[in-house]
Amino acid sequence: xxxxxxxxxxxxxxxxxxxxxxxxxxxxxxxxxxxxxxxxxxxxxxxxxxxxxxxxxxxxxxxxxxxxxxxxxxxxxxxxxxxxxxxxxxxxxxxxxxxxxxxxxxxxxxxxxxxxxxxxxxxxxxxxxxxxxxxxxxxxxxxxxxxxxxxxxxxxxxxxxxxxxxxxxxxxxxxxxxxxxxxxxxxxxxxxxxxxxxxxxxxxxxxxxxxxxxxxxxxxxxxxxxxxxxxxxxxxxxxxxxxxxxxxxxxxxxxxxxxxxxxxxxxxxxxxxxxxxxxxxxxxxxxxxxx
Amino acid sequence: xxxxxxxxxxxxxxxxxxxxxxxxxxxxxxxxxxxxxxxxxxxxxxxxxxxxxxxxxxxxxxxxxxxxxxxxxxxxxxxxxxxxxxxxxxxxxxxxxxxxxxxxxxxxxxxxxxxxxxxxxxxxxxxxxxxxxxxxxxxxxxxxxxxxxxxxxxxxx
Numbered sequence: 001x002x003x004x005x006x007x008x009x010x011x012x013x014x015x016x017x018x019x020x021x022x023x024x025x026x027x028x029x030x031x032x033x034x035x036x037x038x039x040x041x042x043x044x045x046x047x048x049x050x051x052x053x054x055x056x057x058x059x060x061x062x063x064x065x066x067x068x069x070x071x072x073x074x075x076x077x078x079x080x081x082x083x084x085x086x087x088x089x090x091x092x093x094x095x096x097x098x099x100x101x102x103x104x105x106x107x108x109x110x111x112x113x114x115x116x117x118x119x120x121x122x123x124x125x126x127x128x129x130x131x132x133x134x135x136x137x138x139x140x141x142x143x144x145x146x147x148x149x150x151x152x153x154x155x156x157x158x159x160x161x162x163x164x165x166x167x168x169x170x171x172x173x174x175x176x177x178x179x180x181x182x183x184x185x186x187x188x189x190x191x192x193x194x195x196x197x198x199x200x201x202x203x204x205x206x207x208x209x210x211x212x213x214x215x216x217x218x219x220x221x222x223x224x225x226x227x228x229x230x231x232x233x234x235x236x237x238x239x240x241x242x243x244x245x246x247x248x249x250x251x252x253x254x255x256x257x258x259x260x261x262x263x264x265x266x267x268x269x270x271x272x273x274x275x276x277x278x279x280x281x282x283x284x285x286x287x288x289x290x291x
Numbered sequence: 292x293x294x295x296x297x298x299x300x301x302x303x304x305x306x307x308x309x310x311x312x313x314x315x316x317x318x319x320x321x322x323x324x325x326x327x328x329x330x331x332x333x334x335x336x337x338x339x340x341x342x343x344x345x346x347x348x349x350x351x352x353x354x355x356x357x358x359x360x361x362x363x364x365x366x367x368x369x370x371x372x373x374x375x376x377x378x379x380x381x382x383x384x385x386x387x388x389x390x391x392x393x394x395x396x397x398x399x400x401x402x403x404x405x406x407x408x409x410x411x412x413x414x415x416x417x418x419x420x421x422x423x424x425x426x427x428x429x430x431x432x433x434x435x436x437x438x439x440x441x442x443x444x445x446x447x448x
Binding site: 006007008009010011012013015039040043044047048057059061085108109110111112114115196197198 | 293309310311312313316329332333334335337340346347348349352353354356357400403418419421422423424
């Protein structure tokens with residue numbers, strides 16, 4: 001166990017009002033500044049001295065225009081500062097992406113969901129991030145701004161390792177974008193954790209798919225907490241897509257999902273148990289969307 | 292030092308605070324309201340719950356400066372003089388506490404729930420209090436207290 005201090009280490013507090021102001025500051029203080037959105041992960045990390053104290057904490061909540069959810073007819077955008085509760089209570093998100101709402105409501109507590117953001121959850125890059133598996137199944141992309149301008153990359157390429165992402169120290173995540181889903185598509189997020197609240201996923205499984213006359217026309221499966229990063233179960237997807245959906249096909253795909261992940265043993269669960277649970281939850285998720 | 296303008300329980304404060312001070316530090320040590328408790332200190336237990344701009348937050352993981360120009364209500368802000376808030380009365384009558392350490396946080400989470408939902412279901416009550424841990428009561432009495440508080444606030448008892 002890391003030593004846990006009651007008091008935060010010393011740092012200076014900066015509160016930029018625009019994206020440009022924030023980028024300027026980050027550019028001039030590369031590696032000395034830490035960006036804070038909700039702070040629900042950063043503050044505990046600083047108290048436990050899990051990360052070296054930064055010289056500056058850059059609170060980006062003063063930046064207008066990053067807190068909402070928008071839709072332009074083809075793409076949904078979740079701003080970097082949109083809180084987990086706002087997403088979990090959004091009628092728009094619920095009607096188009098129920099698996100995102102299921103993930104949001106499974107996270108932490110009301111107090112944390114009122115502050116924490118999906119953007120922060122993604123940027124922390126932990127393999128068990130609940131927001132990641134459903135977003136991966138929805139082909140989400142992230143918009144990043146930095147000194148060189150703007151870049152948009154698929155969420156899958158954003159995660160590079162445990163607590164590692166492709167976000168540079170002088171860049172800011174601006175939003176998470178999700179293409180409009182196909183009509184009739186269905187999704188689900190299933191989370192296994194010993195407690196219903198205030199607990200991390202031992203395994204998280206999201207699935208998203210479309211189904212026409214008994215044949216799967218599209219399927220994506222996202223897995224959390226069973227690899228160095230949140231991942232897609234590509235091989236399992238390949239077994240179902242274009243096939244007539246039968247109990248045998250689902251069984252086989254779920255088994256393959258359990259074998260294509262690479263979980264570790266830790267104090268929450270063994271690797272073997274995690275593989276078994278990926279199999280079980282994938283089967284459950286597929287049965288849920290193809291019923 | 293940073294300048295912090297904050298309204299706590301209806302009163303305006305202008306304070307000089309350390310940039311690394313938490314909202315909890317300032318409420319307890321600068322303003323002197325010690326009803327809000329520090330439990331885990333990392334946003335897990337909910338003992339430090341206060342209401343900021345109408346929402347429950349863990350004040351141990353909110354920087355004081357994040358509360359700049361915001362309005363905060365603590366447990367001290369509920370009673371009017373000697374008259375307890377109906378939620379406080381209900382917790383007393385139903386025995387919704389033992390050691391009392393988690394109680395201020397429980398009551399603040401209950402207030403947010405009942406302010407927005409006069410007649411919550413059992414499931415909604417459990418969900419609203421999921422971020423508040425109690426190590427004594429086993430939660431049943433707390434749950435009954437919240438139900439009684441809702442009835443009181445609806446004027447049924």
